[in-house]
Amino acid sequence: MTCSNALRGGISLFSSYLKEMLDFAFPKCCCICGRLADADDRFSKYEDFSEALSGKPSGLHVCGKCLSSLAPYESDKRWLLCLSDPYDGDPCPGLPLYLPLAYEGMVKRAMPMIKFGKKPCLARLFGCLLGTFMASDSVHADLIVPVPLSPKRMKERGFNQAAEIAKPASAILGIPYADDVLYRNRNTNRQTELKGNLARIANVTGAFGVSEEWDLTGMTVIVVDDVVTTGFTLHEAAAALYEAGAEKVLCAAFAGSRQIKLDEPF
Ligand SMILES: [Zn+2]
Secondary structure, rough: OOOOHHHHHHHHHHHHHHHHHHHHHHOEOOOOOOOOHHHHHOOOHHHHHHHHHHHOOOOOOOOHHHHOOOOOHHHHHHHEOOOOOOOOOOOOOOOOOOEEEOOOHHHHHHHHHHHHHHHHHHHHHHHHHHHHHHOOOOOOOEEEEEEEOOOOHHHOOOOOHHHHHHHHHHHHHHOOOOOHHHEOOOOOHHHHOOOOOOHHHHHOOOOOHHHHHHHHOOOOOEEEEEOOOHHHHHHHHHHHHHHHOOOEEEEEEEEEOOOOOOOOOO
């Protein structure tokens, strides 16, 4: 062993001892439920993704109990219709929606933390999970785009959670990502704050446009949102992408309820 190799080995050993001592002295808490989470509880695969994507550890800790509350749908149940009951003149009826997880358990607790607690790292964890599910289901496309926030909401929150989910999914799938394709024409209300489908349709109808910089002719595009409730938002984003020449649009959300969807597109 050369001197420099011995030195590197010594530093590495010291670093691992130091890390163990720090873990012992300052035990980590689960970022979802707040329980103590020891090193074994970390979502180690996510750490690999996080380091590969950003060059540094996420610092996130998720306990085993929270991780076990993830409720994935069976592989053959992850594709469904974005709107099971398209309206007259619907520009994109039969729009496929990929939805891997139920909106419950850890996901239900984490989503408000992402939106209101400013935790983009949690959104990125979900993006890694979404990408992993989609890769296991061999989903292909030419481009991944997030549902955009309005400039007003972007300023309030500081980040777009759909973008933070879409970016790692794109990296895992090896599909190019772009966040300058879709934009919002106007400020909209939060869909979750509106009562009734009519109000939600009116809120997002025609709310999206596609940048003139982009020619989507012949492309298959995946549009990603965080959580799907009624599907209207993704539907309107998809309509704008079709309007800009996309050959095929696939919608994807990290989590949601299947109860509003009655038919299967595949
Ligand atoms: Zn937990």
